[in-house]
Amino acid sequence: MTQWDTPGYGAGQQGQQPPVGYPPAYGPPAPHGHPPPYGYPVARRTNGLAIASMVLGILWIYWIGSILALVFGYVARSQIRERGEAGDGMAIAGIVLGWVGVGLVGLGFLVAIATV
Incomplete structure (x- = not known):
């Protein structure tokens, strides 16, 4: 009993x-x-795309890393909401770092155009 x-x-x-x-x-x-x-x-399982988004946002890998960090970060956030997985903070970090990378590339283009 x-x-x-x-x-x-x-x-x-x-x-x-x-x-x-x-x-x-x-x-x-x-x-x-x-x-x-x-x-x-x-422990909840951590979303793999969230990890990839944060790593690519940190590494930057010229501009392609920033774009992939944004794509993976947004996809990871939707998967995390659907599946109840962990890693939302990493996805947000990847998104923020991706936008920072895109902004730096855009600023670099503006500076290059202004100096010509």
């Missing part, structure tokens, strides 16, 4: 002590009748 099978014990019994030998209740049972996991929480 598990703690969830014990009558009068569970999420609806606020303020009651669990029976002797049972751990404290943390809430209702998880779906399919399994108790909630104990120990460390399971």
Whole structure:
């Protein structure tokens, strides 16, 4: 018999002590009748395009790295919202660094045109 099978014990019994030998209740049972996991929480998977976006934004690789950082960053953000993955901060960093790279290339073109 598990703690969830014990009558009068569970999420609806606020303020009651669990029976002797049972751990404290943390809430209702998880779906399919399994108790909630104990120990460390399971880490979410990090989106690969978010990692690629941040790396390309850092490396710059002339102008193509900035463009790819923007593309990968925007695609990664939409995938992260859909899938519930981790890495939104890395995608945002890649997007910001991509726009900085594009801005520097644009500024370089303006300076080159102005000096001609």
